[in-house]
Amino acid sequence: MQYPHTPERSTELLRQALPLMSRQSAALHPMSYAVWYAYVADSASALRVEVDHHLAQRGALDEATTAQLYRRHLADLDPQAAQRVSDGLQQLIGGMSAQAALAKDQTSRYGHALERMAAELAGNTHPDGAPAEAAGPPALLDELRTHTRQMQLDMAQMQQRLSDSQREIDQLRGEVQRARAESQVDALTGLPNRRAFDARLAECLAAASATRTPCLLILDLDHFKRINDSYGHPFGDQVLRAVAQLLQTLVSEPAMAARVGGEEFAVLLPATTLAEALALAEKLRVTVAASRIKRKGSDQPIERISLSQGAALWRPGDVAEALVDRADRALYTAKAAGRDRVAVADH
Template identity: 50%
Template sequence: MKYHDSMERSADVLRQALQLMKRHGSALHPVNYTLWYEYVRGENPPLRAAMDRYLAQHLQLDDAVAEALHKRFVLGSGLDGTLIERTAEGVSTVLTGMAESAARAGDQTAQYGSSLSRLSEELAGSTHSPALQEVLNTTRQMQIAVTEMQQRLADSQSEIGQLRAELRRVHEESRMDSLTGLANRRAFDQQLATCLAEADTPARRYQRPSLLIADIDHFKRINDTHGHPYGDHVLRAVGTILKDTTPEDCLAARIGGEEFAVLIPSRSLSESRALAESVRTRVAAARVRRQGQETEATSVTISIGLTLFRPGESATAFMERADQALYTSKDSGRDRVTVLAG
């Protein structure tokens, strides 16, 4: 299922979804965002019917039920995989508007409260009729109501801040590879597109980006020999080395099973090669220990392909040339860096 909603339509749906999530005590995480978005949108009748049946009996969706509904009625329906990211954008828009409205209302309420206080003081110090006494009593009641409203607004702003922080966390997690802590393929592709668009401007003519693609040597053999948990341990170890070695202005990512990439936006080819060699030698020097066998460790190597961007070429062509360099490293004996000049 593909989504073509405008941001305004998405924000309207999410306003309703957030109200329902609060009413039913739904936790703020991507699965529940997606379920309630679908529920309000109304174009997934089986999901809505299932949620209605459950809520009629239990009032709240616990995480286990939400996960089961998500797998059956969302993932099982071929729902567009970008929905969570779009939902997060819509929620952020809604919350920004709520925060601004709350701030304006708080300012207006504070001004009104000050006016009421002055009026109350003036009335209290004067001789007045029963009618004025009624006005005074009403004014005092309004002061109490205004104070309570200001507190509710402050609480709402605090809650909005927490929601926005949660959304930022969800957004970051949606761009991160959970196993290695590196950027994932989606984040890499987005950053690559941005980098190449900037590289094709006159200002960046002499600062062409480089791309490093690395692959763990004989990774299938590692999994077959030591098991997949150890294979995951190896992936994490290589990811840690990449994080520690990659400069801040570069992006290290896991882009496939045992394949990694480093996007280098503004280094000379010789500097990029030095970075690639540093990564390769650090991986080769490391010893990855197997859990429960502290005295035994396995050495791991990686093969690397490196290339320089050609002005005007597509991201696909750029990556294909880096892959070509990687294959040359593999075919030449592995544990080496091959450079394919731009």
């Protein structure tokens, strides 16, 4: 589900969604926000058709139905879209809070004025402090005073509710930001994952030109299955983490190293020559080949680890799939030629 909405448009949609949410039996939590935001955002969506059908049959959405709708239609809500929804909701709550504060201030001044007038009309003093002669209708003023006090209490409660909502939105924003960051990091190695790599590659190719030529390296650990079979998967994970640490050390911005598969890594160089890319690839190959990784709790090094690599230089007209495919084919060439080497794609 994609939402190409500005914060202003998100705010307007949330203004439409809030009254609808308030009529349901489900609580006003982030899942409910997402369902009703999607409902008002697209009048032709499958979610809206299902919600309308349910409302016609049952009259309101309960917690279980809201959760089912969210999982069925919105579980793939991307982090950027969720961030825009959160931003819009925070802007809306902030505006409502400011308006409530203003209304409370005005109500307070109104209440003070009524108190003063009630005292004067009850025969206490004139505005200039002189004794008053006539008494006013105290019953009416008492009623007005009672309503005013109730209004002040209501406004205070409203401000408290808005403050609570603001804290909830702040928490939601933090969760969205954390989810966004975590969704782009490989949990085992700490490198960017395939999703992050794909996004960076798309950005990189959009900026590519004859004077800004990206280059892609695809790296694969040789005989990794044999390592897992011989030493166990925990040690295989240790090898992957060690290679990732090496990549983090040798690959610096604006280049990007990512884990894109089981034992497969990628290095994206946004603006480089093929010679510079091959120099880095060779440095990576030699460093890995010279490394000896030991199992935890043992001083005995294992057999030599090596990398095969495929390199592809961007050429005008290349889309992401074409560049990756050429780098992959070069990797297969390196494997077929005996491994522990770098092969270059035709260009």
